[in-house]
Amino acid sequence: MPKSPAKRAKEAARLKAKLAANEARSQPETTRPKHKRRRLTDGLLGMSSAAVLTIYALGYAKTQNANGETAVASLPSEPAPTAGAGQITHPTPTPAPGSYRDGTYVAVGSSRHGDIEATVVVQNGHIASAKVTNCGTRYPCSDVDPLVDEVVTRQGEPVHYMSGATDSSRAYLGAIRQALAQAK
Amino acid sequence: MSKAATADASLVRSAIYMDTLVTIEVRPPAAETECAARVTKAFGWFAHVERLCSRFDPDSELSRISATCGTPVRVSPMLFELISFACAVAQETGDTFDPTVGHAMEKRGFDRNFRTGERVSSELCSQSRADHRDVVLDPAVRSVTLTRPAVLDLGAIAKGFAIDLASRELEPLGDFAINAGGDILARGNHSRGAPWRIGIRNPREPSDAIETLLISDAAVCTSGDYERPDGNGGHHLLDPQTGEPAVGIASATVIAPSALLADALSTAAFLMHPKSGIELLECQNVEGLIISADLQKHETKGLSKYRP
Numbered sequence: 001m002p003k004s005p006a007k008r009a010k011e012a013a014r015l016k017a018k019l020a021a022n023e024a025r026s027q028p029e030t031t032r033p034k035h036k037r038r039r040l041t042d043g044l045l046g047m048s049s050a051a052v053l054t055i056y057a058l059g060y061a062k063t064q065n066a067n068g069e070t071a072v073a074s075l076p077s078e079p080a081p082t083a084g085a086g087q088i089t090h091p092t093p094t095p096a097p098g099s100y101r102d103g104t105y106v107a108v109g110s111s112r113h114g115d116i117e118a119t120v121v122v123q124n125g126h127i128a129s130a131k132v133t134n135c136g137t138r139y140p141c142s143d144v145d146p147l148v149d150e151v152v153t154r155q156g157e158p159v160h161y162m163s164g165a166t167d168s169s170r171a172y173l174g175a176i177r178q179a180l181a182q183a184k
Numbered sequence: 185m186s187k188a189a190t191a192d193a194s195l196v197r198s199a200i201y202m203d204t205l206v207t208i209e210v211r212p213p214a215a216e217t218e219c220a221a222r223v224t225k226a227f228g229w230f231a232h233v234e235r236l237c238s239r240f241d242p243d244s245e246l247s248r249i250s251a252t253c254g255t256p257v258r259v260s261p262m263l264f265e266l267i268s269f270a271c272a273v274a275q276e277t278g279d280t281f282d283p284t285v286g287h288a289m290e291k292r293g294f295d296r297n298f299r300t301g302e303r304v305s306s307e308l309c310s311q312s313r314a315d316h317r318d319v320v321l322d323p324a325v326r327s328v329t330l331t332r333p334a335v336l337d338l339g340a341i342a343k344g345f346a347i348d349l350a351s352r353e354l355e356p357l358g359d360f361a362i363n364a365g366g367d368i369l370a371r372g373n374h375s376r377g378a379p380w381r382i383g384i385r386n387p388r389e390p391s392d393a394i395e396t397l398l399i400s401d402a403a404v405c406t407s408g409d410y411e412r413p414d415g416n417g418g419h420h421l422l423d424p425q426t427g428e429p430a431v432g433i434a435s436a437t438v439i440a441p442s443a444l445l446a447d448a449l450s451t452a453a454f455l456m457h458p459k460s461g462i463e464l465l466e467c468q469n470v471e472g473l474i475i476s477a478d479l480q481k482h483e484t485k486g487l488s489k490y491r492p
Contacts, residue, residue, distance in 0.1 A: 045470075162366060
């Protein structure tokens with residue numbers, strides 16, 4: 001059950017006090033502190049938990065676009081690693097005013113880890129939305145069951161996620177570029 | 185955002201935030217409507233953190249601080265907490281970690297807004313290099329004052345923070361994982377009594393896991409020398425003392441109760457000698473694996489408890 005806002009605030013206040021105490025302890029440092037200094041407190045851990053609790057208790061404004069869509073203001077100029085052949089789904093025949101022809105464009109960007117399919121919707125010559133619509137032969141990012149497709153192994157057993165693997169976004173940008181090239 | 189509804193009934197959604205792919209997986213989603221609503225709110229935290237903390241958006245709150253020198257800037261609670269935490273990590277790591285590394289990053293080409301492709305450039309009016317001591321925090325009025333011109337960069341902790349906030353949102357759902365570009369938090373189990381299997385990327389073999397860990401209620405974050413090449417063959421983890429990419433370490437992985445902490449300490453450990461890095465992690469009561477450039481493994485004493 002989610003905690004009531006009052007309880008959350010109370011919890012946050014308690015941790016804040018602890019955090020303040022921790023800070024007070026570590027304040028008077030005249031020499032450069034060294035990480036070698038042994039500590040028995042859970043300094044950074046306590047502080048990180050307090051920060052998360054405090055901000056979570058405060059909540060965030062509901063006005064933002066929190067539906068996970070990624071608005072792309074202009075063509076990302078980062079060169080794509082590689083871009084697969086894209087296909088046009090249903091572009092409108094007449095060019096609209098603006099940089100791009102209206103339509104929905106789908107393209108695939110490839111990284112060493114797998115492909116990402118992006119769908120870009122152009123309305124009135126402007127990009128209305130750009131989304132990841134399918135992704136990953138190795139990364140279980142979307143429509144794939146992680147256990148079926150995740151074949152990265154150390155001992156022949158699948159891992160669900162891989163720590164340190166960060167380059168999926170470049171594949172995404174590659175896909176977006178490719179999709180937009182069709183809309184020119 | 186994409187949806188998956190397979191027989192095994194995992195709810196999996198992905199979206200791009202902070203220049204990386206963020207995936208949330210909930211298994212099995214009991215009440216689908218509640219589950220979907222919470223996942224949407226969880227993504228909302230990523231959007232929120234990105235908006236406040238982007239160094240690449242000249243209008244972000246973070247950029248506003250970087251543009252103001254000598255005058256206190258009142259900031260949102262979130263930014264205040266994050267900057268305070270970054271400065272605490274800087275203190276705790278004997279200056280190895282430093283949030284004022286932003287200008288050095290800009291100069292090395294980490295200057296592009298991933299959404300717009302636009303470049304950012306900050307002219308600092310002083311040649312003297314600022315460090316975290318030039319970031320003065322006043323909790324009473326929640327203000328940040330830069331005593332020397334600097335560009336703040338929270339890239340080493342913002343993702344971890346967003347993961348932790350998203351995780352609070354998903355808490356009532358039980359078993360879930362959040363993967364933000366290789367920074368991962370896993371709660372509960374993947375399937376009946378079996379924890380999540382989290383690989384640690386082999387720094388030299390992208391498709392290979394150099395270790396597999398069983399993770400049930402922890403975050404796993406890795407900083408590696410293999411990502412985001414800057415065109416000169418350098419990576420994005422700069423030594424604040426030199427402004428150059430740190431050498432000697434291929435990757436540093438930290439397992440901690442909080443993603444914010446794991447994110448910060450994996451960056452700090454990456455910037456140190458492996459032995460000092462392990463000492464730092466043990467001192468902070470977290471576990472970790474540091475792989476040196478010659479692929480030697482250094483690990484904390486307690487790491488093996490996560491091995492299958």
